[in-house]
Amino acid sequence: MFIALRQFLRGFHKDEQGAALVEVALVAPFVLLLSAGVFEFSNILNTRLLLEAGVEDGARYMARCNDSNWSTCVTLGTNLAVNGAVTDGSPRVTGWTTPQITVTVAHNQAVDGSGNQLYLSSTGIVDVVQVSTSLPYSGIGLWGYLGFGSLNITASHQERVFGW
Template identity: 75%
Template sequence: MIRFSEIIQRFRGEENGAALVEVALVVPFMLLLSAGVFELSNILNTRLLLEAGVEDGARYMARCNDSNWNTCVTLGTNLAVNGAVTNGTARVTGWKTSQITVTPSLTDAVDATTGTELYLSSTPKVAVVEVSTSFPYSDLGLWSYLGFGALTITVSHQERVFGW
């Protein structure tokens, strides 16, 4: 009968298959790391597209006048989501105009607590429009596989309203 120590002695100087064992140990970690980089890149790309859309919509609405505000909101939200005031193609798959919130407000031109001038104005209040959205990110699989919960990307942007 062959003892265990004799079996070990046979493999001691043997190097055949060492590369295969190393690859078998490293490849799963490399695949997981690559998938993580891809998933994170997709999350960041989605956020940047949402941010660009919200900024475009806010800039468009900041140039509107009060007489046709509802029309401006409709066109501005369409610009944010589709990249064009009419028609266009969606910047982010699944993003809808109903997910955009438009909030016009009057805000102080000077911060009362710090005295910092926020907006150059001859009046104490200025009209500001804030465009925001919350978009539920539909992951590529790795995010939920790792046990993370649902991810919602929230973006907002403010612009001073100048009108036409």
């Protein structure tokens, strides 16, 4: 029996038929996983860039808003951040809504305690508006499938106030 098996296996010794099929069968899962990983990472990066662009647009708008009512400026600025327009528009990122945006205004000193000038200003106080957001990532699922858990993408931007 062992002699028959040995002779059978010797027949494959110099036979190269099907070698490419075996190589493809071994390599294909890794190439597909790598491709899916590249797609997932680029989707995460694209979402982050869209969030950053939104909060930057919103902060710039609010910093230069000359409406006498601050709440109107915040409403229009957050809508600009999420939808790309102060009224209506289409969402930049699926699932991103205006309640997920946080707007804060800080009254910063133009000069710090050591005498370093932080802001060029004729007054001692400078108003700065900061817009930030956090969005749970819901992509194609490879991230969760690999066991990395949930991912929150955050972005923030601050602008010195020139309006008001």
